[in-house]
Amino acid sequence: MLRAEHLAFAYGKEAQTYDFSFEAEAGAVTAISGASGSGKSTLLDLIAGFLAPKSGTLALDGANLLPLPPETRPLSLLLQSDNLFDHLSAHENVALGLPKGVAKIEGRRRVEEVLQRVGLDGLAHQTAATLSGGQKQRVALARTLLRDRAILLLDEPFSALDDETRQVIRALVGELTRSEGWHTILVSHHEDDIAALATRRYRLAEGRLTPA
Template sequence: MMKSADIALENVTLTLGENRFNFDGIIAGGAINAVTGRSGSGKTTLVNLIAGFEAPSTGRIIIGDKVMNGIHIADRPVTLVFQDNNLFAHLDIFTNIGLGIDPALKLSPDDKARISKALERVGLKGFEKRKVASLSGGERQRAAFARALVRNRPVLLLDEPFAALDPDTRAEMGALLVELHRETGNTVVMVSHEPDEMDRLADHRLVIEHGRFSARY
């Protein structure tokens, strides 16, 4: 089990057009944290700041004991899973997951074994040579989780990862998320609009209104 990491946002500000965001608070380490709020409130902006896609105008973002300001996206201790999976359609599943270990695909025998083990863990044993286009929506999300497993980062960021799935598949993927979280002890930040999903999966909720944390529970 990996060491859990709190995420601290110290008076983090950002202006995008006419929208101003100001996040100040701590996201609990080693827990599943659901982020909710109205459309445009700043949920995805929060994820982008933690991941490094956006740089704060002021303030500091700290993961564990390390300040993230100025740290390149690839060097941050985070893995991201989005609604569209970020899988490359022209590559097979094994290669897609291998990119999570090394973008140059210089994979050692141990790396290849990790990929096979991750695929087996998420229920995709034997899918190594399958192309993305041949997979269902749930299978694509399972592949995205396998890539997160091989990256083995202490923070997992999820931006509405199950939104395009049917209810049964959505429930299956939520259960898999909880299982993997229990095994790794990682810090999960999950954007969601579904109250039932948050009740079922999350340890904590963060509510964002007008670009700020308005409630935590």
């Protein structure tokens, strides 16, 4: 279980004060909805460690995450922007997620395995610039698989996709969340995405999360 209790933050003395409490289960998608500017990205930044809370707790299976810097937190982030290097191939982009010290042959095997799992084994050597939006999100998901981290943060990850591709990638995210046991947190304005994926829902308003 990923659990936050009264995770508090404010950008300034006169700004909105946020107080976040939530639970996210392994193998399930927890969805956060709310109006633009309600603080959804602030919440993700606190979980990722890009912002430091004034008080409160954030723990994964009882282990405190707050002292950990962003680069050592057990999480991956999937955004509307795929964060790929256009000049690198799909294989090379995914390989960036390999831990240091992995032997070349073993690294190649791992990359090929995750590309196959997301349906991209035939496009491994195409540059990211030549891939479609859905294919790029598959590359980003393959890199997430390779990193093997317990938490997946999704910030409007399907917004740039057409409806047909959106449904396919959305289903893949749900499938991987269940099979890998990820604690997936989805921030979205789109009710269709939330309805298709979420097993637990919160609404963010006036700096607070409430079950929806």
